[in-house]
Amino acid sequence: MSAVLLRPEMLSVKDRGGGIRTRPMVTAKVGSRQMLNGVTVIDPGCAVPLHFHNCEESVLVLSGAGRAHIDGEEHDVRPRDLTWIPAGVPHFFRNVSESVPLEIFWTYASLDATRTVVATGVVIRIDEEHGER
Numbered sequence: 001m002s003a004v005l006l007r008p009e010m011l012s013v014k015d016r017g018g019g020i021r022t023r024p025m026v027t028a029k030v031g032s033r034q035m036l037n038g039v040t041v042i043d044p045g046c047a048v049p050l051h052f053h054n055c056e057e058s059v060l061v062l063s064g065a066g067r068a069h070i071d072g073e074e075h076d077v078r079p080r081d082l083t084w085i086p087a088g089v090p091h092f093f094r095n096v097s098e099s100v101p102l103e104i105f106w107t108y109a110s111l112d113a114t115r116t117v118v119a120t121g122v123v124i125r126i127d128e129e130h131g132e133r
Helices: none
Strands: 014-017 020-024 037-043 049-051 057-063 066-070 073-077 080-087 093-094 100-107 114-117 123-125
Touching: 037 093, 049 093, 066 080, 093 100
Parallel strands: none
Antiparallel strands: 014 020, 020 037, 037 100, 049 114, 057 080, 057 100, 066 073, 066 093, 114 123
């Protein structure tokens, strides 16, 4: 297995709808055996649906202003704020700006990471959602 240098501008972006775009970065396709990460951009006024994962997740705010809803509590977030979210904890991020995108860098502690949307119960593998599997 060889190490790689990834340049975000050379990686594809997946439009997830609802003002959310994701750029997967470290995946099984580049040789990862234990983790996934990437960058998601949330347009002004948009939010990711309330969901939870089957593994730990960490999210670093890169730019913009937002609100993190984690396990029923609201937290204002700004650049360089970092979250750690245990498996099974419902959460979402919302962009509170009217004009500036919210950009977050996420890492899952498993290649087999899934997202379960609370409202629908729909479960999807993260790598399938991003077309990486």
